[in-house]
Amino acid sequence: MKTDKNCNLPKSIKECPIEYTMKIIGGKWKPIILFRIYNGIDRFGNLTRQITKISKNMLTKQLRELERDKIINRKIYAEIPPRVEYSLTKKGKSIIPILENLKKWGIKNKKPL
Numbered sequence: 001m002k003t004d005k006n007c008n009l010p011k012s013i014k015e016c017p018i019e020y021t022m023k024i025i026g027g028k029w030k031p032i033i034l035f036r037i038y039n040g041i042d043r044f045g046n047l048t049r050q051i052t053k054i055s056k057n058m059l060t061k062q063l064r065e066l067e068r069d070k071i072i073n074r075k076i077y078a079e080i081p082p083r084v085e086y087s088l089t090k091k092g093k094s095i096i097p098i099l100e101n102l103k104k105w106g107i108k109n110k111k112p113l
Contacts, residue, residue, distance in 0.1 A: 029062045035099050042085045
């Protein structure tokens with residue numbers, strides 16, 4: 001296996017691109033949230049219904065982090081009641097090939113229930 005000098009005992013997260021990527025999109029929920037937004041599930045209520053095991057507080061936290069890291073956009077419509085929609089930024093769209101590969105791997109390796 002090849003070793004990447006940038007990931008061999010990094011002094012900081014900035015030195016390892018894998019650690020940086022996982023900081024931005026890693027964890028249990030972010031890839032799932034991003035894939036749902038990519039597939040048109042763009043409102044908070046729809047996300048909570050589609051991702052059944054995530055709490056509303058956790059979803060809010062993850063969405064805020066993704067917005068802070070410029071992975072998603074949050075658009076608020078001046079309506080009553082207010083409507084908020086999420087979309088991928090250019091940076092967020094660049095993550096989709098990674099998620100597609102995760103999906104392919106999961107399809108290939110998932111054992112039947």
